Amino acid sequence: MPTILVTGGAGFIGSHTCVCLLEAGYDIVVADNFSNSKPEALNRIKKITGKDFKFYECDLLDLEAVKKIFAENSIDAVIHFAGYKAVGESVAQPVKYYHNNITGTLMLIKAMQEYGCKKIVFSSSATVYGPVNPVPYVEDMPTSATNPYGYTKVMIEQILRDVYVSDSDWSVSLLRYFNPIGAHPSGLIGEDPNGIPNNLLPYICQVAVGKLEKLGVFGNDYDTPDGTGIRDYIHVCDLADGHLCAVKYVLEHKGVEAVNLGTGKGSSVFDVLHSFEKACGKELPYVVKPRRPGDLPSSYANTDKAKKVFGWEAKYDLDQMTADSWNFIKNNPNGL
Numbered sequence: 001m002p003t004i005l006v007t008g009g010a011g012f013i014g015s016h017t018c019v020c021l022l023e024a025g026y027d028i029v030v031a032d033n034f035s036n037s038k039p040e041a042l043n044r045i046k047k048i049t050g051k052d053f054k055f056y057e058c059d060l061l062d063l064e065a066v067k068k069i070f071a072e073n074s075i076d077a078v079i080h081f082a083g084y085k086a087v088g089e090s091v092a093q094p095v096k097y098y099h100n101n102i103t104g105t106l107m108l109i110k111a112m113q114e115y116g117c118k119k120i121v122f123s124s125s126a127t128v129y130g131p132v133n134p135v136p137y138v139e140d141m142p143t144s145a146t147n148p149y150g151y152t153k154v155m156i157e158q159i160l161r162d163v164y165v166s167d168s169d170w171s172v173s174l175l176r177y178f179n180p181i182g183a184h185p186s187g188l189i190g191e192d193p194n195g196i197p198n199n200l201l202p203y204i205c206q207v208a209v210g211k212l213e214k215l216g217v218f219g220n221d222y223d224t225p226d227g228t229g230i231r232d233y234i235h236v237c238d239l240a241d242g243h244l245c246a247v248k249y250v251l252e253h254k255g256v257e258a259v260n261l262g263t264g265k266g267s268s269v270f271d272v273l274h275s276f277e278k279a280c281g282k283e284l285p286y287v288v289k290p291r292r293p294g295d296l297p298s299s300y301a302n303t304d305k306a307k308k309v310f311g312w313e314a315k316y317d318l319d320q321m322t323a324d325s326w327n328f329i330k331n332n333p334n335g336l
């Protein structure tokens with residue numbers, strides 16, 4: 001079976017994807033610098049799968065360290081998750097974001113070029129659809145961004161397209177994630193952000209275990225059915241399965257494909273909150289706050305291309321996602 005290098009493999013989506021790859025019989029090599037993840041995630045991946053793998057504690061900015069991974073392993077393809085992802089922090093510290101996400105990716109591509117590895121699956125984001133495109137988002141819409149984090153995704157997509165233009169042996173899959181939530185059904189791995197969470201589900205989880213007092217609902221005056229923001233939440237295990245399809249695809253094809261990974265279904269903040277309340281069996285306090293700057297009323301995917309190109313579609317519904325999020329946080333109230 002091919003060997004896949006997973007950068008950011010200890011992170012939320014990375015760890016679930018490692019489980020999927022190992023269960024499908026791939027060999028994996030994981031690289032992570034634990035900037036927003038913990039070594040325990042790697043033990044948990046081994047526990048779930050009963051399989052071992054090689055790990056490098058490595059910062060992608062360190063080109064020599066990245067080259068060493070390729071020198072010591074025969075890597076067939078790369079899944080590149082590693083990167084900073086907090087929108088607000090990227091506005092406050094743009095240079096940190098551009099340096100880490102863009103330069104880190106450039107170092108990875110340089111090492112890949114030197115070792116003749118030309119297959120990559122990249123963690124892009126629905127954020128590249130920017131503020132102007134109408135929903136549902138379709139892959140051939142023009143891309144843009146509203147913050148440095150989003151621009152790193154737009155720019156890295158462009159860099160990878162340009163690499164392909166320069167060498168048509170490359171195979172690039174740009175996966176545009178919608179809003180990943182949920183956790184592995186074992187409750188052993190899940191989302192474990194540092195500090196006070198920015199995203200909806202991790203915040204609700206902290207309220208549910210009594211670590212935060214109440215959820216702030218960012219705006220109830222949007223032009224949506226209940227006035228709160230609509231997002232396309234997707235179970236992280238569905239997302240991980242989408243990466244498996246993308247890896248198979250890049251191993252067998254050349255070219256560049258941008259593909260949405262979403263369910264195609266929008267849920268409101270209150271839909272998510274109430275679904276979570278059902279899962280944990282208690283009411284959770286909330287307060288309506290002003291809109292968060294930069295938030296869009298509505299974001300959801302057109303999922304036709306994923307079906308057509310990968311034969312993939314999401315299987316889990318919102319209640320399954322919130323049940324698995326609750327199961328993880330209940331078992332790991334202090335994270336990993």
Ligand code: UFG
Pocket residue numbers: 085087125126127128150177178179198199200201203215216217218219228229230231269292295
């Ligand atoms: N929300 C709240 N309260 C909170 C947190 C979020 O009401 O405490 C609301 C937001 O206003 C939004 C929805 O919940 O309507 C989802 O917000 P998240 O922060 O969970 O997710 P976003 O859609 O804002 O962001 C996600 C990813 C980003 C990505 C973006 C666009 O986290 O990486 O989607 O694709 F850029």
